[in-house]
Amino acid sequence: MSTREDIEQGTEFTPKFDDNGLITAIAQDAETGQILMVAYMNRQALDLTIQTGYATYFSRARQKLWKKGEESGHFQKVEQILVDCDQDCLILKVTVDAGQCHVGYQSCFYRALNMTTDKRLEFIAKKVYNPKEIYKT
Amino acid sequence: MSTREDIEQGTEFTPKFDDNGLITAIAQDAETGQILMVAYMNRQALDLTIQTGYATYFSRARQKLWKKGEESGHFQKVEQILVDCDQDCLILKVTVDAGQCHVGYQSCFYRALNMTTDKRLEFIAKKVYNPKEIYKT
Numbered sequence: 001m002s003t004r005e006d007i008e009q010g011t012e013f014t015p016k017f018d019d020n021g022l023i024t025a026i027a028q029d030a031e032t033g034q035i036l037m038v039a040y041m042n043r044q045a046l047d048l049t050i051q052t053g054y055a056t057y058f059s060r061a062r063q064k065l066w067k068k069g070e071e072s073g074h075f076q077k078v079e080q081i082l083v084d085c086d087q088d089c090l091i092l093k094v095t096v097d098a099g100q101c102h103v104g105y106q107s108c109f110y111r112a113l114n115m116t117t118d119k120r121l122e123f124i125a126k127k128v129y130n131p132k133e134i135y136k137t
Numbered sequence: 138m139s140t141r142e143d144i145e146q147g148t149e150f151t152p153k154f155d156d157n158g159l160i161t162a163i164a165q166d167a168e169t170g171q172i173l174m175v176a177y178m179n180r181q182a183l184d185l186t187i188q189t190g191y192a193t194y195f196s197r198a199r200q201k202l203w204k205k206g207e208e209s210g211h212f213q214k215v216e217q218i219l220v221d222c223d224q225d226c227l228i229l230k231v232t233v234d235a236g237q238c239h240v241g242y243q244s245c246f247y248r249a250l251n252m253t254t255d256k257r258l259e260f261i262a263k264k265v266y267n268p269k270e271i272y273k274t
Contacts (some may be wrong), residue, residue, distance in 0.1 A: 008240050011248075013256045026163060026172065033170025038161065038226045050255045083258065084245040085238055089175045091246050101222055103145050108221040109228050111148075118187045119150045121220065 008085045016088040017043065022058060023090060027068075027100065030079040030093040036100040037108040039068075041090070053078055055092055072134050074098055099128040145222045153225040154180065159195060160227060164205075164237065167216040167230040173237040174245040176205075178227070190215055192229055209271050211235055236265040 002014050017023050022040040029036055039057040041049065045065055048056040055076035059066040069075030076094035083090055101108040104127035111121040139151050154160050159177040166173055176194040178186065182202055185193040192213035196203040206212030213231035220227055238245040241264035248258040 011258045011260075013250055013258050024161060024175065026175070028172060035163065035165060035172070035228055038163070038221060047255075050250070050252060053252075078252075081250040081252065082246040082261070083248055083250065084175060085240045085242075085247070089245075091172055103222050105222075108223075108226075109219040110222070111220055113150055113187070113218040113220065115187060115190075115215075115218065118184075121148045121150050123148075124219070 007087050013083065014087055015046065015083065015090070016086065018088070020060075022060070023088060025055075025057065025090045025092055027055060027076055027092045027094050030095050034107055035109060036076075036094070036096065036106070039066075046090075049078060049092070050081070055094060068100075072099075072102070074100060076100070102131055103127075104129055104131045144224050150220065151224055152183065152220065152227070153223065155225070157197075159197070160225060162192075162194065162227045162229055164192060164213055164229045164231050167232050171244055172246060173213075173231070173233065173243070176203075183227075186215060186229070187218070192231060205237075209236075209239070211237060213237070239268055240264075241266055241268045 015023050021042045025041050026038050027036045040060060042058040045056045045058045055068045055078055057066050057068060074097060076096055078092050078094055080093040081090055099106050105125050106128050110125040112124045114120040114122055152160050158179045162178050163175050164173045177197060179195040182193045182195045192205045192215055194203050211234060213233055215229050215231055217230040218227055236243050242262050243265050247262040249261045251257040251259050
């Protein structure tokens with residue numbers, strides 16, 4: 001059993017998976033710093049990511065492993081994996097080619113809250129590809 | 138009930154809280170793009186954040202609202218809130234003064250995985266303050 005000090009100050013990687021066996025993973029563009037998406041990994045997805053050097057997640061909706069880009073072709077090459085103090089969250093610094101969001105944007109975070117209204121969103125990005133041309137379903 | 142298209146392509150802010158009433162929030166330095174920490178908000182924490190302009194989270198460990206900086210003095214001034222495609226994750230673009238991690242670092246992500254070993258971490262940052270001087274407990 002790792003102590004809190006081991007976890008926070010140590011050099012052993014002991015990722016903490018939640019009750020569903022998942023850990024949060026943030027994909028961040030290694031070059032620009034833009035946050036592209038947030039997804040989840042189980043142990044196997046994390047191992048595959050480390051072994052292959054390409055991001056594999058666990059899809060909660062589909063309940064299966066999901067190599068990012070397997071449908072769209074937009075893979076994420078993992079340059080670095082960072083872990084936070086309590087080791088329950090990861091950042092994947094990734095190199096990507098084109099749009100990373102299935103809606104058609106470079107990042108899933110393409111809307112900002114209008115802080116004066118507290119419930120209206122404003123689009124802050126333009127689509128970089130047409131998802132209908134990529135996702136054939 | 139919002140449709141998937143409303144949620145993904147619409148301009149209404151309909152944050153999706155999980156079974157515990159929480160939504161993931163990533164604090165990102167508005168100036169540098171550095172990801173500082175990941176925490177959780179319940180509805181009240183989100184409302185307070187929007188109303189006050191300073192980040193308030195819900196501490197899962199302590200099961201209570203937690204205005205970031207209430208103990209350390211290191212508040213997060215919220216410049217912008219972004220939401221992702223399915224509206225179950227937020228980015229807070231924040232302005233901060235000093236270290237944001239309770240361990241003493243600017244960011245909670247102060248260690249990177251050595252990808253050739255798959256279980257060793259390497260420190261990639263230096264402490265920016267001494268937590269013992271700030272947290273008096």
